[in-house]
Amino acid sequence: MTAPSAIRPTVRSVPASTFMLIAAWVVASLEGYDLAVYGVTVPAILGDPSLGIDKAEAGTIGSLVGIGMLIGAALAGALVHRTGPRRLLLVGTVVFTVGMAVCAAAGGVPSFGAGRLVVGLGLGVVLPTINAFVADLSEPGRRSRNVALIMSGYAAGALLSPLLGTALLPDVSYRWLYVIGVLPVFLALPLVLRLPESPFHLRRTGRTAEAREVEERLGLAPSDATPTSDPGRWLGLGSLLTGGLAVSTVLFWAMSFCGLLLVFGISTWLPSIMQAAGFSLGSALLQTAAMWLGVGVGAIVGGRIADALGAKRVVVVAFLVGTVSLIAMSTRPPTPVMFVLMFISGFGFIGSQILGNAFIVTRYPDAEGGNRFWGLTPTPYPIPDDGPVGLLLRHAGRSPMRAPHLHFKVTAPGFQPLITHIFVADDPWLDSDSVFGVKESLVRPFDRHQAGTPTPDGRRSAGPWTSARFDIVLRKE
Structure with a gap:
């Protein structure tokens, strides 16, 4: 029983x-x-x-x-x-x-x-x-x-x-x-x-x-x-x-x-x-x-x-x-x-x-002046090479491909404006960027996250996404 x-x-x-x-x-x-x-x-x-x-x-x-x-x-x-x-x-x-x-x-x-x-x-x-x-x-x-x-x-x-x-x-x-x-x-x-x-x-x-x-x-x-x-x-x-x-x-x-x-x-x-x-x-x-x-x-x-x-x-x-x-x-x-x-x-x-x-409460940066924004993860792309520029590149033995990068223009009262960009780390085109724009100080890792991982702004992305962190320092006028 x-x-x-x-x-x-x-x-x-x-x-x-x-x-x-x-x-x-x-x-x-x-x-x-x-x-x-x-x-x-x-x-x-x-x-x-x-x-x-x-x-x-x-x-x-x-x-x-x-x-x-x-x-x-x-x-x-x-x-x-x-x-x-x-x-x-x-x-x-x-x-x-x-x-x-x-x-x-x-x-x-x-x-x-x-x-x-x-x-x-x-x-x-x-x-x-x-x-x-x-x-x-x-x-x-x-x-x-x-x-x-x-x-x-x-x-x-x-x-x-x-x-x-x-x-x-x-x-x-x-x-x-x-x-x-x-x-x-x-x-x-x-x-x-x-x-x-x-x-x-x-x-x-x-x-x-x-x-x-x-x-x-x-x-x-x-x-x-x-x-x-x-x-x-x-x-x-x-x-x-x-x-x-x-x-x-x-x-x-x-x-x-x-x-x-x-x-x-x-x-x-x-x-x-x-x-x-x-x-x-x-x-x-x-x-x-x-x-x-x-x-x-x-x-x-x-x-x-x-x-x-x-x-x-x-x-x-x-x-x-x-x-x-x-x-x-x-x-x-x-x-x-x-x-x-x-x-x-x-x-x-x-x-x-x-x-x-x-x-x-959503309109101020954090205590360290940090801000976040969304963009598209950059990928390599070719510059136009069907004219004199292309001819010059071919004679120099260089590719028309640009390393992936993001452009920024940053302004703040009392500081000089800054136009710059960052490059994606570990990209194969970093060493052969067609316009020689890559500097080591501008290369940043883009960390890849799996689908469903919480994003910094609380989204639940259906697909993978990347994040990059970098500091921008402005010079006073």
Whole structure:
């Protein structure tokens, strides 16, 4: 008689890349909730005699979040080289949770304002850090999509805030909405603790073996970059204003200013504005929820389109959509149309800022000034030899074949332009190049990779491909 065998359930672990996105999504959702909850509770706060806040003070308190975010973002930029993004995410999450707890227990304008300032400080640390962190841990070809995906968590958290407000207010104290914002941190922190550190930071601190291990776990192409541990002038700001990047940086600042002006203005005052326009509190909060739903859907769909067509085009379209929807809302359309416009405007108002962040993290070279581009692997070719040149070559006993090479023209402000080329190593025509253009310093190996090997920008090539690495040094003018 044969004993029945025990059937053991199969335990499937979550892929490392999926877990990274889930953890980042949860943190982003807390961030979105904490930012949006103030606007949801402003009508109730104005009616709370224990706080004694008027509209002017409410506006000032709302602006404190922006001030805190400015300080937090500056601190994050200065500290990330030393601490790494994972620690900043932990600290920032704890900080904005403490701020929410202070708001829940606030007994007056000073304490409530201090709580919102602390919330802003934590959000300022987390927002830029989580975007850069996810970009570092994503295949280059999926960066816009992944940044937009985790920022859909930001929209989901912000969406939850007006939905809870609709369900609880005015029957339940608005303070419970701040308490609810504190509780999920006990889920978020263990997730962040299990996240890997950025390979970029690991290499910066000399832990190359750990960086390679993280890249293998996430399916990333290995990098041989050796980033510096020095943040540079002005705590890293100097590198954004040199090397031809100043114009792009200033334009990105202007774009972010406009986008964040919309984010803070809408998240703080939209429910109150809709109430002043004649809508009930419930309808105003539901319209706010429709807008945040549009943010989430727009971020996910826009992120996929951005990876296919380029983030810049999608950001431009998003801002135009927001402009058109705002003009349409000013005509006071029927309520069903207003809900649709709110949904569409979410993509334009706040989706533009989310996708703009994804665009920004892909537009700068690495810390060593490195750039990548795709081209065709060069092959030998003959120069025209049916005229005097051909006659000269034949008399000299030389072939018309040129060794395979790639041409470059490199320019940068403050440096002399350079026109040069590189040759493919181990090619049989190197020693007999028809125009004598080969120099040993210009010969570089083109490493061949098998089909399916991850490419540096995250592609999955159906056929073999090659890669070459070389340095270009420019002379100052």
